[in-house]
Amino acid sequence: MYKIIITFALLVFSSIATAQSDYNLPLGVTDISQKVYNLHMTIFYVCIAIGLVVFGLMFFAMIKHRKSKGVKAAQFHESTLIEIIWTVIPFFILIALAVPATQTLIEMEDNSNADITIKITGSQWKWHYEYFDHDFGFYSLLSTSPEQIANTKEKGVNYLLEVDKPLVLPINKKVRFLVTADDVIHSWWVPAFAVKQDANPGFINEAWTRINEPGVYRGQCAELCGKDHGFMPIVVEVLPEKEYQQWLDSQLSSVLLAKEKEQQDLNSGMTMEEAMTLGEQVYLSLCAACHMPSGEGIPGAFPALKNSKIALGDVKKHIDIVVNGVEKSAMQAYGQQLSLKKLAAVITYERNAWGNNTGDLVQANDVQQPANK
Amino acid sequence: MSTLVKNNNKKADIDDFDHAHDEKPRGIMRWLLTTNHKDIGTLYLGFSLLMFFVGGAMAMVIRAELFQPGMQIVDPNFFNQMTTVHGLIMVFGAVMPAFVGLANWMVPLMIGAPDMALPRLNNWSFWILPAAFSVLIASLFMPGGGPNFGWTFYAPLSTTYAPDSTALFVFAVHIMGISSILGAINIIVTIMNLRAPGMSYMKMPMFVWTWFITAFLLIVAIPVLAAAVTMILTDKYFATSFFSAAGGGDPVLFQHIFWFFGHPEVYIMILPSFGIISTIIPAFSRKKLFGYSSMVYATASIALLSFVVWAHHMFTTGMPLAAELFFMYSTILIAVPTGVKVFNWVATMWRGAISFEVPMLFAIAFIILFTIGGFSGLMLGITPLDFQYHDTYFVVAHFHYVLVTGAIFSIMAGAYFWLPKWTGYMYDERLAKLHFWLSLISVNILFFPMHFLGLAGMPRRIPDYALQFADFNQLVSLGGFAFGISQLLFVVVVVKCVRGGAKAQEKPWDGAEGFEWELPSPVPYHTFSTPPKVK
Numbered sequence: 037m038y039k040i041i042i043t044f045a046l047l048v049f050s051s052i053a054t055a056q057s058d059y060n061l062p063l064g065v066t067d068i069s070q071k072v073y074n075l076h077m078t079i080f081y082v083c084i085a086i087g088l089v090v091f092g093l094m095f096f097a098m099i100k101h102r103k104s105k106g107v108k109a110a111q112f113h114e115s116t117l118i119e120i121i122w123t124v125i126p127f128f129i130l131i132a133l134a135v136p137a138t139q140t141l142i143e144m145e146d147n148s149n150a151d152i153t154i155k156i157t158g159s160q161w162k163w164h165y166e167y168f169d170h171d172f173g174f175y176s177l178l179s180t181s182p183e184q185i186a187n188t189k190e191k192g193v194n195y196l197l198e199v200d201k202p203l204v205l206p207i208n209k210k211v212r213f214l215v216t217a218d219d220v221i222h223s224w225w226v227p228a229f230a231v232k233q234d235a236n237p238g239f240i241n242e243a244w245t246r247i248n249e250p251g252v253y254r255g256q257c258a259e260l261c262g263k264d265h266g267f268m269p270i271v272v273e274v275l276p277e278k279e280y281q282q283w284l285d286s287q288l289s290s291v292l293l294a295k296e297k298e299q300q301d302l303n304s305g306m307t308m309e310e311a312m313t314l315g316e317q318v319y320l321s322l323c324a325a326c327h328m329p330s331g332e333g334i335p336g337a338f339p340a341l342k343n344s345k346i347a348l349g350d351v352k353k354h355i356d357i358v359v360n361g362v363e364k365s366a367m368q369a370y371g372q373q374l375s376l377k378k379l380a381a382v383i384t385y386e387r388n389a390w391g392n393n394t395g396d397l398v399q400a401n402d403v404q405q406p407a408n409k
Numbered sequence: 410m411s412t413l414v415k416n417n418n419k420k421a422d423i424d425d426f427d428h429a430h431d432e433k434p435r436g437i438m439r440w441l442l443t444t445n446h447k448d449i450g451t452l453y454l455g456f457s458l459l460m461f462f463v464g465g466a467m468a469m470v471i472r473a474e475l476f477q478p479g480m481q482i483v484d485p486n487f488f489n490q491m492t493t494v495h496g497l498i499m500v501f502g503a504v505m506p507a508f509v510g511l512a513n514w515m516v517p518l519m520i521g522a523p524d525m526a527l528p529r530l531n532n533w534s535f536w537i538l539p540a541a542f543s544v545l546i547a548s549l550f551m552p553g554g555g556p557n558f559g560w561t562f563y564a565p566l567s568t569t570y571a572p573d574s575t576a577l578f579v580f581a582v583h584i585m586g587i588s589s590i591l592g593a594i595n596i597i598v599t600i601m602n603l604r605a606p607g608m609s610y611m612k613m614p615m616f617v618w619t620w621f622i623t624a625f626l627l628i629v630a631i632p633v634l635a636a637a638v639t640m641i642l643t644d645k646y647f648a649t650s651f652f653s654a655a656g657g658g659d660p661v662l663f664q665h666i667f668w669f670f671g672h673p674e675v676y677i678m679i680l681p682s683f684g685i686i687s688t689i690i691p692a693f694s695r696k697k698l699f700g701y702s703s704m705v706y707a708t709a710s711i712a713l714l715s716f717v718v719w720a721h722h723m724f725t726t727g728m729p730l731a732a733e734l735f736f737m738y739s740t741i742l743i744a745v746p747t748g749v750k751v752f753n754w755v756a757t758m759w760r761g762a763i764s765f766e767v768p769m770l771f772a773i774a775f776i777i778l779f780t781i782g783g784f785s786g787l788m789l790g791i792t793p794l795d796f797q798y799h800d801t802y803f804v805v806a807h808f809h810y811v812l813v814t815g816a817i818f819s820i821m822a823g824a825y826f827w828l829p830k831w832t833g834y835m836y837d838e839r840l841a842k843l844h845f846w847l848s849l850i851s852v853n854i855l856f857f858p859m860h861f862l863g864l865a866g867m868p869r870r871i872p873d874y875a876l877q878f879a880d881f882n883q884l885v886s887l888g889g890f891a892f893g894i895s896q897l898l899f900v901v902v903v904v905k906c907v908r909g910g911a912k913a914q915e916k917p918w919d920g921a922e923g924f925e926w927e928l929p930s931p932v933p934y935h936t937f938s939t940p941p942k943v944k
């Protein structure tokens with residue numbers, strides 16, 4: 037309770053609002069976010085002022101003009117002049133607020149002259165970042181362990197706000213975001229940049245930012261996007277320009293390495309054991325969200341894989357579904373998301389786990405054909 | 410407003426011809442077949458109270474899950490069903506039927522009409538409601554679960570990605586919509602045709618005025634909702650592509666259609682509140698409502714503006730700058746007529762002779778807390794700020810301030826105000842005061858910290874959250890449980906009052922005005938067979 041009182045006091049009387057707080061908007065690390073913060077505080081103070089006047093008068097009446105004090109009610113009930121006054125004054129207050137708001141908004145919507153373009157694609161329940169100028173990209177998934185969520189392990193400091201691979205950006209560059217989605221509507225939000233942009237499937241939205249300080253900034257998906265809406269955070273690591281360049285170079289060379297690895301995988305096969313181990317990993321991180329760790333799915337929402345016609349039937353059909361997805365359903369096309377080896381492993385896992393013992397071992401080579409179709 | 414003239418042959422007026430009508434069927438058939446506006450009003454109010462607790466129970470599940478970080482009680486999919494159905498039930502099952510119930514009871518009494526203009530339609534519009542909500546609640550038990558896409562059911566989450574039971578949701582919303590439209594038609598026809606001689610429009614009580622305007626909003630807005638759910642139905646089951654880019658549609662189109670209904674809907678849930686508050690504040694200030702005509706004009710302008718602000722719910726969807734500016738300006742403009750209303754209430758209290766019976770306590774709490782909801786609404790209307798607030802707990806705080814401490818507090822105020830008239834007994838003032846103070850304190854512990862959570866960055870509709878939100882969430886949950894339990898007191902007070910208590914006089918509140926206070930308490934089954942006269 038003590039903490040709450042302090043918080044109230046701070047919020048109402050603070051003119052020393054700190055940059056980061058647990059109860060107010062962040063000041064943020066961009067010029068825009070700071071303008072938004074100032075606008076927020078201005079309007080907040082205007083509301084407090086109006087509230088003090090109106091509620092002040094009301095409480096005055098409640099204390100002074102009460103029947104128990106023996107007052108007799110006055111009879112007035114009309115005054116055109118007063119009505120006009122209290123229509124016009126709020127009108128001018130609104131205009132005074134609308135002017136800076138309009139200026140800030142015009143700035144926020146100026147997406148021109150960007151130095152870097154990043155394409156952000158939301159899908160259930162992960163983000164994909166594509167560096168437009170360099171033709172490479174990656175998925176960014178929640179890295180908090182399921183045990184922490186299930187309360188069987190202690191929660192880390194960045195519980196639910198941590199990812200396996202953050203978006204990396206440089207400072208002092210105008211970064212343009214092209215935001216879209218693969219399935220339902222998501223919304224990409226990083227409070228420290230004051231950027232929130234809906235990701236609409238089939239359409240591309242624009243937003244931009246220019247970050248002033250290096251650091252790690254965290255946000256979350258802000259539009260209800262299904263079951264795991266609460267579990268698709270955003271992490272942006274902002275580096276000084278030189279370090280950013282180094283990071284970019286290392287990424288580009290590792291992309292080349294991965295391509296070579298893919299070729300090797302095509303020629304060398306996995307053993308059943310290898311495939312099942314890797315397959316289980318992949319399954320738990322991507323597939324289990326809908327099909328459940330037990331492979332039983334959620335009847336009426338997500339189909340079961342255990343004893344399913346597809347997992348027990350034609351391998352080609354199974355591969356096709358995993359690689360290309362199913363149109364008009366929540367089943368995504370994993371062909372672009374996973375390496376051939378991982379695809380082969382997860383399909384093998386699905387065909388042999390939970391008593392699906394088909395004995396089929398799928399190799400990267402088997403997956404390649406439909407993937408190239 | 411009008412000064413009333415006592416009718417000199419009141420006895421005859423209450424109960425004259427056609428005594429056969431008094432022989433109502435007994436037991437369940439009385440309620441199933443009734444065409445009496447008072448019975449139907451009671452049915453609506455009782456149904457609304459029931460739904461308030463059903464929706465409330467779902468809120469308790471939500472708050473229990475959010476009591477601590479981590480998943481404890483439900484799984485995320487069920488959590489989404491709870492937030493969705495909680496919203497749908499509270500909006501369509503609790504708040505709207507409560508207002509229709511109050512309109513049924515009070516509009517004929519206030520305008521001196523013998524009943525609603527279309528009594529059989531009235532029966533029908535109530536009795537399809539329980540059917541609609543049975544379907545909605547039953548959908549929760551279907552394989553795959555009930556609606557889990559939020560009460561705003563944005564496509565394509567509510568089409569391609571929705572559970573199999575979505576057809577039931579669509580069907581339920583259609584029936585609720587039909588019920589609302591029929592109710593609205595009835596209220597409009599009643600007000601236009603059955604006013605007592607001499608009661609011109611500008612002499613109507615404020616509650617009648619606000620409901621008159623609300624009914625027009627319903628007739629315009631609800632068919633738009635019906636269109637939206639129908640397109641959801643065909644997109645999901647009949648391969649149309651209204652909201653799918655792959656087939657030439659647009660998911661954002663859904664949001665435009667939904668909010669073209671949704672924003673007037675917000676005012677449908679608050680304009681009758683304004684009417685109730687404008688009735689109660691003068692009664693306990695013993696002073697006439699300040700600025701009656703400006704109140705009427707302010708209500709009408711809020712209603713008109715409500716049709717040109719819908720896209721302020723969609724600032725982050727990627728609208729062009731010009732649209733963002735237009736919707737920002739039109740939205741903050743609503744603060745002007747809303748402000749006029751608040752100022753008028755304060756001016757009504759000014760130099761009155763105020764007393765603080767429970768209806769007045771709820772009305773005063775309404776003014777203050779609704780205004781706080783108005784302030785956060787103003788902040789949300791500023792587009793650059795909305796980019797930060799949108800879809801966070803700041804929004805959740807905002808609309809719960811206007812809907813719980815706004816709409817629901819006004820319904821409570823109205824219920825306490827008219828209970829003596831309905832039942833013929835005074836409610837237990839001590840228990841009712843306890844109910845008020847417990848509600849007031851717990852509701853603020855419940856919703857005020859949500860502002861901070863939202864500003865600090867907690868998105869809405871998430872079943873689990875980061876650790877920095879833990880303290881406030883725990884406090885909010887405690888407030889929620891306390892508020893939920895406090896409402897049981899309301900049931901106790903109402904049941905006690907129906908069963909007995911101190912006899913209520915014809916006019917238990919000395920400052921109250923209107924035809925309803927000229928009638929005995931409890932009100933006879935049939936009233937105003939001959940209309941009363943207005944000076």
